[in-house]
Amino acid sequence: MADAPSPARGGRPGWTPPLGTNQRIRNRAIWAVAFFMSSVLPAFVGMGIPDIQGEGVTVAMPIAFALWFFGALFALAAGLTTLRYWEGLPAQTRLLGALPLLTVSLFLSAALIGALVV
Secondary structure, eight states, rough: OSOOHHHHHHHHOOOOTTTTTHHHHHHHHHHHHHHHHHTTHHHHHHHHOSSSSSEEEEEEEEHHHHHHHHHHHHHHHHHHHHTTTGSSSSSHHHHHHHHHHHHHHHHHHHHHHHHHHH
């Protein structure tokens, strides 16, 4: 009884997320990681292609940005759903749902700090 949430402590007694929420969070988080990882190779290719003709036309960087954008959408969907049902989710699902968005936030923060320092 000591571990049960009480209304006095701000918890909801007997409350659980809707059926299938864990699976939706897992699917969105996995898709976010897949899109983020698939954007790495086009980004390296786009940065490595020299501008021989002076036109500056490469398709690798727009593909990388598009894949990263879709990954960010899935990470937002997983993160917001995780935050909405935080109390009723198992610890593993909480971590899996929040991790893609936290990772992207960390890398963007590091990139901004690196760009300001250099």
